[in-house]
Amino acid sequence: MPRFSVIVPAYQVQAYLPECLDSVLTQSFPDLELIAVDDASPDACGEVIDAYAARDPRVKPVHLPRNAGLGPARNAGLAHAGGDYVVFLDGDDTLTPGALRAIADRIEATGEPDVLVYDYARTYWTGEARRNKAAAQLTEEGPAPFRIEDRPGLLTLLMVAWNKAYRREFVEREGLTFPPGYYEDTPWTYPALLTARSVATLDRVCVHYRQRRRGSILGTTSDRHFDVFAQYDRLFAFLAERPELAHWRPVLFRRMLEHLTVVFTRPGRLPRASRAAFLRAARAHCRRHRTPAATVPPTSVPPTSAPPAAVVPSSVPPAAVPPASGTADAGRAGAGRATLPGPSPRTRLRHALVRLGLHRTFRLLGLAAAVLRRTRGTAARLRGTVRTALLRVHHRLQRCLPLRADWAVFTAQGGHGGDPAALEAAFREFAPHIRTAWVARPEHRHTVPPGIRRLTPGTAAYFTALARAAYLVDDSPLANSPLTPRPAKRAGQIVLQTHQGTPLAHTGLDLQERPAAARGTDFARLLDGVDQWDYALSANRHSTLTHERVYPGSYATLEYGRPCTDVFHTATAEDVARLREALGVPREAVAVLYAPAPRDHLRTQRPLLDLERVLRRLGPGFVVLARTAHPLPAPGAPGLIDVSRHPGVESLCLAADVLVTDYASLMVDYAVLDRPIVLYTPDREVFEATRGSYVDLWSDPPGAVAHSEDELIDVFTAGHWRDARAERLRAAFRERFCPHDDGRVAERVVRRVVYGQTDEASGLPPVVPLAERRPAPSAAARARSPLATVPQPAGFSAVTESH
Incomplete structure (x- = not known):
């Protein structure tokens, strides 16, 4: 029985399906089965699935005889699932590297919960990735697992099936299935969260949710969007069968109002001729499911019985659920009587118009808002033009002074x-x-x-x-x-x-x-x-x-x-210790600064190194300070510290005991410290072809060189990162590239530029010889901790001297 059953339905996603399947099969956690469901796709999805099944026995192909839709396709995958946990992934989305490992670790740490909720990021064709705005609800602080009554803020997240892992026994016990039609996630996700006896969260981006320019089902103009009413009918019918869940009706009524408002107002969904009919149907729908309790905004959620407060609309980033005062668990977010902020006045008005079916009023207010926006835009452009003209005049006058x-x-x-x-x-x-x-x-x-x-x-x-x-x-x-x-x-x-x-x-x-x-x-x-x-x-x-x-x-x-390297000579051992403490580096740990060069030829900057896997192999004696082109997606591995947005790279160099880089010029600055440098260059040929280099770093490197992830791990486990050969290479590199960096560079520049001093005779400080310089010592150099060299795993080959 595998740990995970990953279910991937596929329909007209042949261009994206290989990337999706690869993101699952290349996970560092291999204990999985991949159930790929061909929903009678008219393109080559079925052939792609069969090709992957032929190469990897973990892939189970399922071919449906006719197109059934996303919900039934997922049900077909569920029927073949044998894993402990079920994970859903759409055919055009991807799992992030290390996602399943992080999910498995969190499941084990929280005692096998029924549902684990994790985060996602929207990815765009430009390469941009935006994390979920409601990620604050996924905080892992406080007891876990819990019930949804303790953390009602989770209901403000995007109600989709693919941002959660479900215990398969729980799914079978509750008889959860997906309905046909659009918006099939609604009658699945709410019942799953409300009936789960234990829920946990993982504050980590595990899914990249692709935002396609065109082709999204929900972005298609069609009357199929009327399916949303049938889905909420199913949801409220589920509540009617579960009297113990009746107190959630007001909350779900508000969520339904928000959802109907989104469907009605989102451009490109409803045909123009159907908009009035949609509001009429919404009015009848609201009357049918409205309860007296839903007319009064609830203010708090008791731990077991009363309904939670008004749920924040999905279009507004919700705040973290604040604790209530006067309870035993007041120090934990979401414990006791948790309150949620109510809708804004604008949202309340939109909800009222949908609930009452006031199509003409909605349209008139929309036109008025459009006129107001245009007026404001014209006024803003006019102000900008006037401001620009005044600044030009101001600048010309200043140049006359x-x-x-x-x-x-x-x-x-x-x-x-x-x-x-x-x-x-x-x-x-x-x-x-x-x-x-x-x-x-x-x-x-x-x-x-x-x-x-x-x-x-x-x-x-x-x-x-x-x-x-x-x-x-x-x-x-x-x-x-x-x-x-x-x-x-x-x-x-x-x-x-x-x-x-x-x-x-x-x-x-x-x-x-x-x-x-x-x-x-x-x-x-x-x-x-x-x-x-x-x-x-x-x-x-x-x-x-x-x-x-x-x-x-x-x-x-x-x-x-x-000049920026002057601090490497003026900093003391105490300064280094304070910097490490501020970054969260343990006193005896070896701090590895991972700082690769940006790949200018790539639209999306993605790490070329699985840092979590490297840390697991090196053990607790190492810490990685990751400085990449973009912040990491909520790193979850112990010892992985994201410093991508740290304002001072010089401070990071002082705190680190060794630098791992590829083609970044930071290696020259770091060499001033006379600390170990390791080159990791898995894409040398591509970088040479796209950017090109002036220096043959592979013939004359500043230290050990690794061309693959396993070689990099071996460099550290075998101690090559700081052996005698690495010291010889670094000494030659420093002599070539660091002849003047002695701690007084900035002073020389100021004396030359401001005072005109050009040589030692005119007052310029002499350069301290390389052999006499004493840069700030590293923590590893002082301690020579036994943790710095990890015992080599059996059967793992060492990096040869040629590397």
Whole structure:
């Protein structure tokens, strides 16, 4: 008997079905059966299913003789299910990596509940993924499992079958089946939650819910949407058969009102000629199922009998269920008498119009709202035009005023940090007569430390600073910097370009031959920006030669090192300990910073490494700090810490004992710390073809190299990540790429740019030799913990010396 029976109905999803099936069969938890149901699909779904069944014995193909619809197709899959738990997945959706492992672990931790509810994210054709807005209801705090009376907020989630795992014995005991027709999830999910004797939650994205541009059944204009009435008839008939559930009628009545409102107002569902008939049917439906209790908004939910409060409409993100005061469980969300916020006045009005069937009134109010929106839009555009004109006049006037020699403006791509942040601090220390300000877009305002003046792009203060500041410091040569586009710099202004590290992959004009990575870069505009530079920083000779070729201009190159690495020499062991504690890294654990380079050629940035599997293999002595292009989907594995949105990568480097990366220039900065570096490059050929590289990292790597996930695990289990060979490779790498990073880089830049000092004779600090530098020690280097090397599993081959 497998642990999971994954049921996948398929109808006209041949383009998406292979990805769906692969997402199940490649799960790190293999104890499953995949029941793929061909609902007499007219395309090649049946052939795809048979092909997978021929390759993998875990796939059970089911072919229906005629098209029955999503509900009956799921029932057909249920009839063949033999697993402990049943999981549903639509044929155009996918399971996230590690989802079944996380579900299995949570089921075991919560004592085999009847229903486990987990989260999902909507994925779009653009590659964007948006997590469920009501994810706060899935908090795992408090006792588990529980009954729905303890956590009524779960009823505000999207009522679908595929965001839950169901104990098969529970499904059979309650006789749960799917009805035919549209909206078949309604008479399944509500009864499942209401009758479950035990429910648990998993605060993790386990399903990617594909939002197709066209072809969604519910997005088809048809009278089939009238099926929603029959589905709620079935739901209320179920309640009538279960007197012990009668107190839920008011809640489900409100949910029905919200659902009917969505069907009526959502564009593209109802034919125009059927809209009045739909409201008439809604009015009759509401009269039929309305109860006296439903006319009075309930205010609280006793633990066992009274109905829960008004449920938040699905279109509004609900707040977490607050605890009631005066109960024994007041400290737990959803315990005791849990209250839920009621509908907004606008929602109440929409519900009333649907309940009363006022089609003309609904239409008139809709027209009035449309006119109001257009009026507001016109007024907003007019205000924007006037504001833009005034700002242009303001900027021109400011350019007529003298430059402020005591003003310096800084910015960095992605917010406060990097070399500009280090230089801003150095300006305040070594040139205290200069006032500094930081340009940050609104979404990055939280990254700017308090006490630093913040300028928002597009404001009058911002244009004043651009027009009058004597120093402009930026780290992005491309047009996505907050300082670009800008008018030509004024005479006397000094523009300092810091770049974003050592160029290991192609950049600048070399991207003309790499359209997948260039992503529509305007190279003429790029060169216009280069023409405004006075200085450009360089970390090493390789950077100097590369940047001067791919960013040709008349600027002066300052080959001084990277200012952001100064903190690696000034930080103490106590600073490292405080940073680790703030991140949640145990004192004796080995902290692995996983920071891969973004894949510019990919629309969707997905991790190339199953971090949860790696952690399970390495054991509790390791912690992974994951800094990826996008935050991880609610990591559930112990020891996996998502630092994707951490504002300071330098702090993460100090806290880490080893860096795992691929082609990111961060490896050069991390080498300044003289700590182990491991390269993980599973897609070397693809990266070389799409982005290209300047440095042969595989011939002269900064440490151990792994080409697969198993090799990476072996690097750590066998201790190759910090053996003598790794130290030799790192020493050669530091000598080549870190000749100037001795802790005083920012000071040299300020003395050169502000005071004109050019050499040691004029006051520039000498560079400390590489052998005499003492960067901040790592925790692993101090402790040399026995946990740092994990016993090698039997039968697991070691990475050879050639790796």
